[in-house]
Amino acid sequence: MKSAVFLKPGQVAVEEIEKPSLIAADDAVIRVVRSCVCGSDLWAYRGIGEKEEHSENSGHEVIGIIEEVGSDISTVKKGDFVIAPFTHGCGHCAACRAGYEGGCQSHGMETNFSGGYQAEYVRYTHADWALVKIPGQPSDYSQAMLASFLALADVMPTGYHAARVANVEKGDTVVVVGDGAVGLCAVIAAKLRGAKRIIIMSRHEDRQKLALEFGATDIVAERGEEGIAKVLKLTNGEGADAVLECVGTQLSTETAIALARPGAVVGRVGVPHTKDINIGDYFMRNIVFAGGPASVTTYDKDVLLKAVLDGVINPGKVFTKTYSLDDIDQAYKDMDERQTIKSMIVLD
Amino acid sequence: MKSAVFLKPGQVAVEEIEKPSLIAADDAVIRVVRSCVCGSDLWAYRGIGEKEEHSENSGHEVIGIIEEVGSDISTVKKGDFVIAPFTHGCGHCAACRAGYEGGCQSHGMETNFSGGYQAEYVRYTHADWALVKIPGQPSDYSQAMLASFLALADVMPTGYHAARVANVEKGDTVVVVGDGAVGLCAVIAAKLRGAKRIIIMSRHEDRQKLALEFGATDIVAERGEEGIAKVLKLTNGEGADAVLECVGTQLSTETAIALARPGAVVGRVGVPHTKDINIGDYFMRNIVFAGGPASVTTYDKDVLLKAVLDGVINPGKVFTKTYSLDDIDQAYKDMDERQTIKSMIVLD
Missing domain, CATH: 3.90.180.10 (Medium-chain alcohol dehydrogenases, catalytic domain)
Incomplete structure (x- = not known):
């Protein structure tokens, strides 16, 4: 064969x-x-x-x-x-x-x-x-x-996994980090679970368009510090109730942590390709790290x-x-x- | 004054x-x-x-x-x-x-x-x-x-925090890592939330005694690999539904991760004094890391x-x-x- x-x-x-x-x-x-x-x-x-x-x-x-x-x-x-x-x-x-x-x-x-x-x-x-x-x-x-x-x-269950482990609930403000197929499916999942606001970090027009069709309410094209500042502004400085990390790089992981409000879960499904992240760094804000294979x-x-x-x-x-x-x-x-x-x- | x-x-x-x-x-x-x-x-x-x-x-x-x-x-x-x-x-x-x-x-x-x-x-x-x-x-x-x-x-709310962020529920098997005052209060909290089995890792007789009085069902005095093997044996090789990490050292943190069954939360309230722990290491088992100030x-x-x-x-x-x-x-x-x-x- x-x-x-x-x-x-x-x-x-x-x-x-x-x-x-x-x-x-x-x-x-x-x-x-x-x-x-x-x-x-x-x-x-x-x-x-x-x-x-x-x-x-x-x-x-x-x-x-x-x-x-x-x-x-x-x-x-x-x-x-x-x-x-x-x-x-x-x-x-x-x-x-x-x-x-x-x-x-x-x-x-x-x-x-x-x-x-x-x-x-x-x-x-x-x-x-x-x-x-x-x-x-x-x-x-x-x-x-x-x-x-x-x-x-x-890809769809993996996007759903990010939303499930991040406890996305009705009315939540959710940030999706990553606009690959999994990130886009995470938008679908967040909407399916009743999220009220779904902000996707996306730099590509075709993906932005599909994200909006899938239920995203806001697009943030900036990355790194600039992207973090923009999302925080969109959430009145509070950060998100859940962050769905759908990439797995150092930058996407650190961005996800920065965007979570105290007590929020970073649901990560991007296979991690990160350097060490000291788990003490986000302890003071009670940020939760969850995720793995769907x-x-x-x-x-x-x-x-x-x-x-x-x-x-x-x-x-x-x-x-x-x-x-x-x-x-x-x-x-x-x-x-x-x-x-x-x-x-x-x-x- | x-x-x-x-x-x-x-x-x-x-x-x-x-x-x-x-x-x-x-x-x-x-x-x-x-x-x-x-x-x-x-x-x-x-x-x-x-x-x-x-x-x-x-x-x-x-x-x-x-x-x-x-x-x-x-x-x-x-x-x-x-x-x-x-x-x-x-x-x-x-x-x-x-x-x-x-x-x-x-x-x-x-x-x-x-x-x-x-x-x-x-x-x-x-x-x-x-x-x-x-x-x-x-x-x-x-x-x-x-x-x-x-x-x-x-100390009591901090023990309770470990159990709350680890989603301890009625009927759960819980492991408490650490027998300081917070660990002992985590035993109280696990019992208050309805845990069925509460295993505490404790090496000191006075603390073991108080842990049992507070509701612990099993004591494991061994540490490191030996302690992990003993807890896994007590849980039929499955690991715990929730692990309450009440110390904050490298050994206690790695022990907590090893004792969690796939999808279980490590609720940590010991102020972290750890080296970097690569967050990819426990991704494949969907271990959740939660916790911070109570x-x-x-x-x-x-x-x-x-x-x-x-x-x-x-x-x-x-x-x-x-x-x-x-x-x-x-x-x-x-x-x-x-x-x-x-x-x-x-x-x-």
């Missing part, structure tokens, strides 16, 4: 590799209908961090059709249309019961997260509780709806799939360009160069 | 200084009935951090009688018996409305916290909303009850004063030795050498 392969920083290619098959009794093999590129995939593409050359792609978001299931799987069967969350919870350990399946305590870290999903088929580990079934078949839905289902594999299955089943099916939210709009799997390098390149907010790979 | 003065690390003395008087319209002058030594006062006594020689004592906990009030004060009057919280909120800014008056946005940091309170009289800044009135007069109460009122100036007035008025008056809680038991103001150095010394859990200064 065809699969994207990470060749080296700045280059991803398609190669023919062996089609995956069942290994464990709780595996499922999925034929991919849509896949995509994640902002977190770009770290290695940009040469940040350590990723081996000529290694499996880091793609971890697909929707598809169940091809085959192991003997322990009873929740889905061959032919079902599913969202494949990037987290693979068991549903019954203390972490999963608390709604934090990203830290599932039943599975080892190596099988609790997805990888290699920019491909024609994927092997999905610990499938029984984690997979989310979509009613019907892909042909029953519009292209826009399929894009929104794909967003439920990571609880994809939980949010999809509890809130998000229904909101998409009902047309209440349209997170698929973050996919502003589509590509065939053969054009995967272009999909990375365009996203890296901000020619698209998020790149979708169409396989059917 | 007599006041304790910080002479140098290892030495506190009593000197005659000018009696404080009203400066601002929202000041109150209080005649001190009971004062005490805080664990945080010991940092400078032990030579950790930078405190000027021959400077004001860092004491910040008293109960007493109102001697005089400024023209802006309407909530208390001369002769009233009050708890003087170490935080001085305004009650109406965004931080105070959210119940985080430690970060009150109306006042500058220099007048928002108490200092110099091991003395016969204190000037209490921003008194109108912050002071907590006790019904009647000191002579109406037992020595034990007076001790519990004194605990409401800092919301003393809020907790006293909402929960704690009534609980003391009703005899539901007895935080004053943390004062295991009493001293006259003249013996202030001994009060520090005994607490530093763990001859007493917390030293009370009796002024009447």
Whole structure:
């Protein structure tokens, strides 16, 4: 089968590799209908961090059709249309019961997260509780709806996670730091949870426009000290009730801390690429730091799939360009160069 | 009047200084009935951090009688018996409305916290909303009850703060790291909020005994990796629903992080004396870091004063030795050498 392969920083290619098959009794093999590129995939593409050359792609978001299931799987069967969350919870350990399946305590870290999903088929580990079934078949839905289902594999639940861990409530003033696909989905999430004012820090016109469509009430284009001053002015010097940190850099993290009012939570979902931040520095203002990998299955089943099916939210709009799997390098390149907010790979 | 003065690390003395008087319209002058030594006062006594020689004592906990009030004060009057919280909120800014008056946005940091309170009289800044009135007069109460009122100036609300920011709820498994007066009050708070299991990490027999009396269900005397292993074993390898970090050192902080189950909050109230902790390290487990100065007035008025008056809680038991103001150095010394859990200064 065809699969994207990470060749080296700045280059991803398609190669023919062996089609995956069942290994464990709780595996499922999925034929991919849509896949995509994640902002977190770009770290290695940009040469940040350590990723081996000529290694499996880091793609971890697909929707598809169940091809085959192991003997322990009873929740889905061959032919079902599913969202494949990037987290693979068991549903019954203390972490999963608390709604934090990203830290599932039943599975080892190596099988609790997805990888290699920019491909024609994927092997999905610990499938029984984690997979989310979509009613019907892909042909029953519009292209826009399929894009929104794909967003439920990571980017929309991740934006929702920022808002959930930051306790966004009805009437809150929320700041979203970062205007990537996750930041934009965090705007959707804040609105869905009833935030009254949603300020997004965004420097790019296309993203600003989508943010406003998703429910943002204010745009702040300035960064650093200037951006902080502008947000504080917008909030009467008080700061925000919740700050959703959707980037993961030193600057975005320090900005998020500065914008939180005393007692507010910084909900962070950008994979941290920060130097040390002394946790004493924000102690005096009671700033809370929360976040990590999202609880994809939980949010999809509890809130998000229904909101998409009902047309209440349209997170698929973050996919502003589509590509065939053969054009995967272009999909990375365009996203890296901000020619698209998020790149979708169409396989059917 | 007599006041304790910080002479140098290892030495506190009593000197005659000018009696404080009203400066601002929202000041109150209080005649001190009971004062005490805080664990945080010991940092400078032990030579950790930078405190000027021959400077004001860092004491910040008293109960007493109102001697005089400024023209802006309407909530208390001369002769009233009050708890003087170490935080001085305004009650109406965004931080105070959210119940985080430690970060009150109306006042500058220099007048928002108490200092110099091991003395016969204190000037209490921003008194109108912050002071907590006790019904009647000191002579109406037992020595034990007076001790519990004194605990409401800092140590009990601080223990309660750890439990509140860590969202301790009915049925939770809670770990308290630290067996100082704050850690012991955190045990009281966890029980008051309905925790089912309360594990305290404590190496000292007198404190273990008091912890059990306050509601602890398990004692772990081991520290570091050994202590972590023991607590994890007690919680079936899952970790705790909430960890209350009541020390502030590197070891206690890292221990607290290790004991939290995915998604659990580390509620920290020990003034941080840590090196940098990379906030990426606990991202993968969704560990939440919360805490800072307590919301003393809020907790006293909402929960704690009534609980003391009703005899539901007895935080004053943390004062295991009493001293006259003249013996202030001994009060520090005994607490530093763990001859007493917390030293009370009796002024009447």
